[in-house]
Amino acid sequence: MTWKWLREELDLAQAAKRSAKLNEQLIELRDKAAASNDPKSLQDTQLITNETVDYKQMFAESKAYTKAIDVQLRQMELTQANEHVQMLSAFMPESFMSRGGDHDSILVILLISRLVFKCGIVISQTRERFSAVENVTKESIIQGMLSISTLLNAD
DSSP states (O other): OHHHHHHHHHHHHHHHHHHHHHHHHHHHHHHHHHHHOOHHHHHHHHHHHHHHHHHHHHHHHHHHHHHHHHHHHHHHHHHHHHHHHHHHHHTSOHHHHSTTSHHHHHHHHHHHHHHHHHHHHHHHHHHHHSOOOSOOOHHHHHHHHHHHHHHHHHO
16 A cells, blocks of 8 residues: 555656646746747747646546556455465365354454444545534534434425
């Protein structure tokens, strides 16, 4: 996971540098074109503008390719994990896979870790989308309850 994050950060930093450089060149060429008003400088400005648009398209395509590669890598990891489980279960006693056996205990532990991970995602998304409540008072709770009840009764 760390390498993916580092790669994305590096790509974004390089894109920002290139974008800033192209924007500076565009501004310089526009200034020159405004000063001289000759057709050649206008063509140069148009060329730089086209390069900027091409760069944005190229950056979007590379981002899409990165996501596609990440999906393929996750698919491969999932396949290998399933194969690993199959190989390990081949060496386990039959009581391991029976109902109420150790396999069920392992599934419960995995379920709890998945729930904790998903709750973390919900918490982070909630913090991003909604502002934090500074002060919780009895009146604000009652007002919230009243607004919810009116919404439910409206249907």
